[in-house]
Amino acid sequence: MKDLRVGALFRLALLIGGTLGLVLLQLVVMRVTPKYRGVLPLHFHRLTCWCLGVRRRVRGLPPPAGTGALIVANHVSWLDIGVLGAERELAFVAKSEVGEWPVVGFLANLQHTVYIDRQRRGATAGVAAAMGARIAAGEEVVLFAEGTTGDGTRILPFRSSLLGAAHQAMGDVETDVTVYPLTITYTGWQGLPGGRVERAALAWYGDTELWPHLKLVLECGAIDVELVWGEPIVMGRTMSRKAATRRAEDAVRAARNEAVTGRPAV
Structure with a gap:
């Protein structure tokens, strides 16, 4: 245990x-x-994953680079940002409070994060306009559609409001927006497969404080996470935001079940 603590301190200092x-x-x-x-x-983000011992496994096909896409993912932990950000150049949508957090907010600003103020009526329209502009410019924008972090063992219902607003912000009702479902599943730690207890421990939700959770992650030694890209969903002329949200949520739930059980969802 002493060696583990020393190793964790070294990796934290390196980070x-x-x-x-x-x-x-x-x-x-x-x-x-x-x-x-x-x-x-x-x-x-790649440095962060290396220092924290996060090992990524990816299945499925991501969006073609430079085409612009709305990526809709589940949300488990602050680790998700590093895991996704280590794969591709991305912009994230986050609640406005994140921009005010010490250190974290500064880093989020450097990544050109899109913020939404949940306390202000009409904020969705402004956020959607920013998302639409980014997508139209060829950027990939990540939306955590549950609206919060889960406990790592289940998927919460997806919210459709920002998907529809992002499409409207494109400025042309005849323009389609391609939505890419992305599933994040923490499958193991310390080199062993993880069950419900381990997945819940790695999740960052509720009143969990950041420093104790970071300490836990550092002392894990190794964390395995699987990212699964689902089939792209074209939202616009032929598919409503609510239908697109349901399809994205179904794809994420199916991929989560397969990652946890090792069997295709039925």
């Missing part, structure tokens, strides 16, 4: 040092060549 260096570089990039602002966050 902090690497983060400081990348932050300084990112500030320069955003001022000098802002079109490349997504490159360094990609390396930051």
Whole structure:
């Protein structure tokens, strides 16, 4: 246990040092060549996964690069940001409070996060306009459609409001938006398959504080996570936002069941 603590401290120190260096570089990039602002966050998230012992396995086909897409995913933990961000250059949609958090908010701003103020009426329209503009410009925007983090053992109902608003924000009702379902499942830790207890422990939800949870993750030594891309869903002229949301939720639930049981969903 003593060696594990020493190893965890070393990896934390490496993560902090690497983060400081990348932050300084990112500030320069955003001022000098802002079109490349997504490159360094990609390396930051890969560094985070390496330091925390997160091992990613990916199934399915992601969106073609540069085409613009709305990625709809389930949400389990703050770890999700690093896991997804280590795969591709992405923009995330987050609640406005995140932008005010110490350190975390600063890092989120550097990644050009889209914020939504849940306390302000009409906020959805502004967020949707930002999402629509990003997608139209060829960016990939991640929406955690449950609206909150779950307990790691089940999928919460998906919300359809932002999917529809993002489509409306494209400015042309004849324009289709391609939605890509993405399932996040933490399948094991310390090199062993994880059950309900382990998945719940890795989840960050309710009143769980960040530092104790980060300490737990550091001391795990290794965390296995599976990402599953579902079949793309074309939302627009022939499919409503509610129908697209249902299909995305069904795809995520099916992939979660397969990841947990090892058997295709029926």
